[in-house]
Amino acid sequence: MTVFASEPRHCSSFHYEEQLLKKMVQMEFDWSKMKERQEEINSKSTERMGEISTTLESCTNRLLKLENVSKVKPVYFKAKLSASGVAAPQADQTFIFKEIIYNVGESYNPSTGVFTAPVSGLYLFTGQMCSFNSQNIWYKLVANSQLAVKCTILLHTCVRHLTPLFHWRGQKQRL
Numbered sequence: 472m473t474v475f476a477s478e479p480r481h482c483s484s485f486h487y488e489e490q491l492l493k494k495m496v497q498m499e500f501d502w503s504k505m506k507e508r509q510e511e512i513n514s515k516s517t518e519r520m521g522e523i524s525t526t527l528e529s530c531t532n533r534l535l536k537l538e539n540v541s542k543v544k545p546v547y548f549k550a551k552l553s554a555s556g557v558a559a560p561q562a563d564q565t566f567i568f569k570e571i572i573y574n575v576g577e578s579y580n581p582s583t584g585v586f587t588a589p590v591s592g593l594y595l596f597t598g599q600m601c602s603f604n605s606q607n608i609w610y611k612l613v614a615n616s617q618l619a620v621k622c623t624i625l626l627h628t629c630v631r632h633l634t635p636l637f638h639w640r641g642q643k644q645r646l
Contacts, residue, residue: 544576545575546588552566565584584645586644593638594638607623
């Protein structure tokens with residue numbers, strides 16, 4: 472059996488080498504671009520890992536602070552004047568509540584009438600006062616030697632106050 476085939480017109484050795492060289496140059500060019508892209512990806516990955524590490528450290532620190540805050544014991548007290556009350560309070564007299572209903576955290580001092588904040592935070596002070604014996608009463612809530620609330624009670628009336636105050640640890644409050 473005899474097979475006749477015609478050779479392609481450009482099948483010279485030179486033509487194949489030229490095509491091979493073009494492909495090698497193209498592959499080298501593509502390889503160079505891939506290498507640049509890989510370096511760019513590595514650089515961005517390193518940068519992103521740094522950001523993630525910083526964020527993780529920040530979140531860890533905030534979590535530790537929150538865990539420490541949750542370890543803070545609650546602070547609250549409830550007290551009232553004795554049954555006889557105060558007959559005629561003097562100007563700038565600190566009300567001393569002798570009848571303590573509860574004093575969790577021991578922050579209210581019943582001998583001085585002063586509340587001392589054991590930790591920094593927001594505290595809520597509420598109170599009710601009534602005027603009897605045909606007298607007007609003026610009273611103020613003093614926080615760390617500064618006026619926080621000032622109230623006037625007219626003849627035979629009552630007044631209530633609800634005062635949220637931020638206190639730093641060690642600040643004092645009196646009525």
